[in-house]
Amino acid sequence: MSASYRQDLPPAGGFEAVKYKRNLPLRGPGALVILGGVTAFCSFGFYRIGLGNIERRELKREKTWARIHLVPVLMAEGDRAAYHAAQRNAALEADVMKDVRGWTAGASVYNNPRYRTPDDRGL
Template sequence: MPQDMPPVGGYQPVQYKRNIPVRGFKPVYYLVGMHLVMAYGFYKIFYGIREKNELAREKIWSRIHLMPLLQAEEDRDQVRRHFADKAREKELLGTNTKIYNSDRFVRPTVWYTPSDVAK
């Protein structure tokens, strides 16, 4: 009986590894993409913080520049109330009474204490 011999050219190689198809990108591409996304995020944070600081500075300066106007409005309101009180006092009493010894306007001071609030 003749012995079986390998075919001419030899046998095909034995497949011992799993033949799983590659899905997705190489890990290097994911790493580069992640770094690009993070770089963009840090860029937006950097300029967002800068914008927030600039808006806060602008808000502070606008309040500083508005203070004289608001103080003038408050002064006008105080004077209007003062003259209205004087007119009401003259109407009720018939004469002008002076509380102070000068004609200079004195800003009224009203302090609320806990005993005043309870009444």
């Protein structure tokens, strides 16, 4: 029994090279690029905050001056309303107390000649 063996040999030109190195793609920008981007982004944010603070301060100043200029008008309106309320109260008092001898409608029941606003008297 004579068998002829044929040995398994590599192909002509050899086998393909074994790929043992990791082939990783680039994973994004470098650390300095990221640091520069974050720094630029934060700088822009702080700049916008500064502009917002300036505008908010100006609006607060404008609101304060508007209130300062409106106080006399509001006080005059309050005095006018208090005067009309006092006139209505005096007319009602005169109608209710018309049968009481010696009663003067609208006269102060307090013994203090100093003027006090209705808010000060607790009315």
